[in-house]
Amino acid sequence: MNDEQATVGRRQGRWTDFGAMWRATLGRCPNCGGDGVFTSYWGVGDTCPTCGVRFERESGAWLGAWVMAYTVAIVILLIEAGLLIWTFGLFRGLEWVLVVSGIAAVVLCYRPVKGWWLWWMWAAGFITKDGED
Numbered sequence: 001m002n003d004e005q006a007t008v009g010r011r012q013g014r015w016t017d018f019g020a021m022w023r024a025t026l027g028r029c030p031n032c033g034g035d036g037v038f039t040s041y042w043g044v045g046d047t048c049p050t051c052g053v054r055f056e057r058e059s060g061a062w063l064g065a066w067v068m069a070y071t072v073a074i075v076i077l078l079i080e081a082g083l084l085i086w087t088f089g090l091f092r093g094l095e096w097v098l099v100v101s102g103i104a105a106v107v108l109c110y111r112p113v114k115g116w117w118l119w120w121m122w123a124a125g126f127i128t129k130d131g132e133d
């Protein structure tokens, strides 16, 4: 087995590395598990301070995380709306309850979803050290 085959084999194992997925969702580096991935509530640093992998290779790398966060928020809202309507029927102000809940869901979901997205990019081989392919 040459180096390239070894690298491909190692990367394929990333898809089933659920420990790395969980760590990344909690805001740690999917590659090494180190702290310091997030530099603010939503902001991810350029590289991991522990192992040095580069997180953002291209602008727009986080577009998928936004799409995922909106999707998760929509699912939460559908469940919430279903439970509210089932329990109380249609009531005055339901739309505002859902608007506020929708905003809160996106704000709260974006960080863990962005961490999960980081794991996805790492598993797909987009997150590597500079100079490593």
Ligand SMILES: [Zn+2]
Binding pocket: 029, 030, 031, 032, 033, 034, 048, 049, 050, 051, 052, 053
């Ligand atoms: Zn790291």
